[in-house]
Amino acid sequence: MRVIALSETTADMVDLVGGKAAGLGELIRRGERVPAGFCVTTEAYRLGVLPREEILDAYRRLGAGPVAVRSSATAEDLPDASFAGQQETVLDVTGAADLLAAITKCWDSLHNTRATAYRDARGVDHTAVRMAVVVQRMIAPDVAGVLFTANPVTGCRTEMLVDAAPGPGTTVVDGAATVDHYLLDGSARDEAGCVPPARLAELRAVGERLQRHFGRPQDVEWAIDRQGLLWLLQSRPITTLFPAPPATDKPLPRVYLEFGHVQGMLQPVTPMGMSSLKSLVSAMLAPLGIRAEIVDIGGRLYGDLTDMARSRSGRRQLVRLLAVDFGPRAQAVMRHVLADPRFAPTRGAGGGRAGGPSARTAGRAVAGIVRALARPDLARSRMFAAIERLRLDAAAPEQVRTAADRLRFVRAQEPDESPDDLIWPIVAGMLAAALPAQLLKGIAGPDEIHTVLGGMPHNVTIEMNLALWRLARDAGEHRRLLLDTPPRELAARYRHGTLPDIGLAAFLAAYGHRGAAEVDLGVPRWDEDPAPVFAVLANYLRVTDPRQAPDRRFAQAAATAEATLRELVARARRRRPVRGRIAGFLLRRARSLAGLREAGKFAGLYQLREMRRQLLLIGVDLAGAGLLDQPDDIMFLTLDEVHTAVHEGADHRDTVAERRAVHRRELRRRAVPVALLSDGTDVEAVLPAPPATDGTLTGVGAAAGRVTGPARVVHDPGTAHIEPGEILVAPTTDPGWTPLFLTAGALVSETGAIMAHGPTVAREYGIPAVICVPDATRRISTGQIVTVDGAAGTVTVTDAIAL
Structure with a gap:
């Protein structure tokens, strides 16, 4: 036809x-x-x-x-x-x-x-x-335009927008003329312009019909001819909208805060990973006395914080929580929400509290923190012994052999309360790092304190990255092979046993359970796919200036931190003797304990790796039975769906194909809202725009220092090519990104919190970092010369492109 x-x-x-x-x-x-x-x-x-x-x-x-x-x-x-x-x-x-x-x-x-x-x-x-x-x-139109059945700027599903102009619709869609803008939110108003109120009401009715029929917001081109007839020229989905929160029978409106960026994750989570992460995040919040329903919106983790926002005690707790863990962008949007009359405190609101920690738990916490502060060396020793026990306990028993056995094993792996020897040294280190800023107000600025927290010892992620550096440094005769061969080919040769021995097996034995977005069960670990490791090795091999050697830079950061600590404490004790002594004690304990922050996640990844391994083995059986196309399709199912496949022979291939398509689409999304309302509104999109400053982007300083260099915009750490000294510009960072920090001159990211993984490691490497820079990966281009000022929290961009 x-x-x-x-x-x-x-x-x-x-x-x-x-x-x-x-x-x-x-x-x-x-x-x-x-x-x-x-x-x-x-x-x-x-x-x-x-x-x-x-x-x-x-x-x-x-x-x-x-x-x-x-x-x-x-x-x-x-x-x-x-x-x-x-x-x-x-x-x-x-x-x-x-x-x-x-x-x-x-x-x-x-x-x-x-x-x-x-x-x-x-x-x-x-x-x-x-x-x-x-x-x-x-059609010869009198007036024409475009109707959006949801607000394409804010995402609000209860508002429609109309752009219109006299004449053909091309004047609207190609931006060739000044157009009239109309916001249709259901309220009556006497609109001026080329479309009278009666026509706007007609357009709204059309939009409601089309949205009901197509099942999603529409972008509709229309025209009104000289006889007054309304014609529809096109209706297509609005492709830029972030998915709306799921329907709920709870009182509206509701507010959802995105939790993934705290872990350095903006990419969508696989369906299998989502189920485990919901339990994990809930378990992490419980000790804080917070109960928030975790929901999947666009494959990302959002927490429903409405009950806390509407509770007098809950909202006070919420502000404190955001200040510590979620970063300034989250603080800004939640301040806006808390000022919204629709979220005013209501009588009887439960506050989303889980009842708070028990007296017994509180007593254990105090004892554990005091013990760690008193004897940090012993606390570290006990912690690493606990991590080793967790590693050994993660392995499935030998009798787990059938698909049904494996599924029972995976279902039994609920997040447990972290052992005292693991959790309280971490908390003690975080407190020791956070409290001096208050004690030293007027004596030392945040940049000095950040410097003191640089070159931090006892950090498993730092040790991992330095181990990678040693692999590169000792490559010897294999240097050209590692530099000139694509990472995917090197990984294939390693798996087939045809790659020369460069010490990778020992590295993967220690760190192979890690990777970018590693808290997602559906993501391969480095011991499954070492291609990202080879990409990092190639970046390290490009370091030719001895002064840029990562081990030397780390040692220099540590030496600078110790010198700054001595000077700062002496100054503080002269001006405020008591506070100076306390701050000095805490900062020294921070240097002994704060590096342990990464250890808790590091330990938990052993369990996730084993769960993933068992699920993939089930996937092999299901693929062999024709119920899946390939073993890792299992990561696009839920555990209940895997149960029906294992025990009832259910064929989920169509479900997997549909979810993979959605996942691929969401992987391409570059912007993830920090907070959403139940009507789909991106809260950050309705905040007042900050004052424009030519060439200067403003964020939050997270690691002191000032560096100028060419930018390198990176979306995928597994394939990134970074020359020594380039400024890494990224949407977010998690521990899987941190090997890139060893050769980067500075870090700029769109999300984050000062105590999150990426900024913490940047401080410990002694490289400047500015986080929470909106749209940094779009406003900065690879090759542009930028100046990163970690103290001022600014990124200054020039028009020049480095050649």
């Missing part, structure tokens, strides 16, 4: 007629007013020859007057790719010759520069796309 009437197209014909024609066909079938037309299908494109007679026959039946000729590619107007403006539209086409030329122009635009770049950015296979072309009777 090479030519088909628009009225005959349906939603399931995208492969034949493309996204735009399929959407228009659905509008016609729903009884909406759509200009008549036809579609030259992808079959004609595949054959490569215009079906001239069929096209001209359809054109004559249409009336042979002016028509609009528009592209309708198979990857166009889809839920995750609009391709708006990427391919051709030709208006007011009259006559056979011009019509055929316009169709050819649309065909040719499938592989124009902007469409190709758009597909590259979204991971769309160029060879899999085909072009259909829509030909419709031309």
Whole structure:
């Protein structure tokens, strides 16, 4: 079928007629007013020859007057790719010759520069796309525009936006004219402009109909002709919206805070990982006396903090919690929420508390913290003994052999309360690092205290990264092999036993349970896929300046920290003797204990690795039985679904395929809201914009120092190429990113908290860090010269690109 009437197209014909024609066909079938037309299908494109007679026959039946000729590619107007403006539209086409030329122009635009770049950015296979072309009777509009059935700026699902201008709709969509903007939020108002209130009400009704039909917010092009008739020219999903929170029967509105960025995770979590993380986060919050429902929004972990926000005692606790663990962006959005009358304290609100720690737990906490502060060396010794016990206990018993056995084992691995020998030295170190800032107000600034916390010993992540550096330093004759061979090829050679011995096996025996986004069960560990390790080794091998050697830089940071500590304590004791003594004691204990912060997560990863290993073995059985396509598909199921596959033979391949597609789409998302309201509003998007400063981006200083160098924007630490001294600009960081810090000149990130993993390690390496810089990975380009000032919390960007 090479030519088909628009009225005959349906939603399931995208492969034949493309996204735009399929959407228009659905509008016609729903009884909406759509200009008549036809579609030259992808079959004609595949054959490569215009079906001239069929096209001209359809054109004559249409009336042979002016028509609009528009592209309708198979990857166009889809839920995750609009391709708006990427391919051709030709208006007011009259006559056979011009019509055929316009169709050819649309065909040719499938592989124009902007469409190709758009597909590259979204991971769309160029060879899999085909072009259909829509030909419709031309409407001569009095006024035209675009209707968004949800607010595309804030994400609010209860608001609609209309942009309109007199004349053809192209003046709106191509930005060629000043347009009138209307916010439709259900309240009556006397709007001025080219669209009267009655028409706006009609557009809102249309938007509600289309959103109900398509099941998601729509971007609708419309026109009103000179006879006053409203025509719909297109309806496609709004592709930029972050997914809305799940429906709830609890009182509205509700507020959800994103928890993943605290762990340095903005990428979506696999369904299997989500189930374990919900339990893990709940277990982490329980000792703080907080009960928050953890929900999955767009594959990310959000906590429902509404009950705390509406409780007088809960909101005070919330402010303290955010100040310590969640960072300034979270603090800003929650301050806005707490000032919102809809979240005012209400009588009887439970505050989301889990009852608070018991007297027994509180007593254990005090005893454990005091013991660690009194004898830090003994506390560290006991902690690492506890970690070794956890490593040994993580292994599945030998009798776990069948899929049913393995599933029972995985289900039994609920998060346990951390042993006292593990948790209280960490808490003691965090308190010792945090309290001096208050004691030393007016005597020392945050940058000095950050310097004292640099070069911190006893950090398992630092030790891991320095072990990697030693591998690179000792590569010897294998240097060129590691530099010139792609990491994926090196990993394959290592797995097949054909790679020379560079000491990697010993490294993976100690650290192979780690990786980027390592708290997600669905993500491979380094001992499964060492390609990211080889990528880091190559970065280290590019270090040729002895002064930039990571071990030397770390030692220098430690020496500077000790010298600053001595000077700071002496100054403090002169000016405030008692406070100076206390602050000095705490800072010395911080240098003994604060590096242990990474150890708790490090220990917990042993259990996650074993759970993953057992799940993959179940996946092997299910793939062998034809119930999954490949073993790691199991990570896109829940444990209940795995149970039905193991015990009932349920085939979940379609479910896996659908979830993988959603996961791939979310992996491409570069911005994740810090907080959402139940109507989908991104709270940060409604905050007042900070004052604009030319060339200077403002964030929060997290590690002292001032460095200027070329920027390197990185989204995937596993494939990053960083030259020594470059400024690492990242959306977020977790321990899997920290090997890159060894050669980076400074760190800039879009998210984070001062005590989060990434900034902590940056301080310990002695590199400047500025966190919570909104849109840093978009506002800074690789090669631009930037100055990072960790004390001021600023990143100054020049226009120059380093060559």
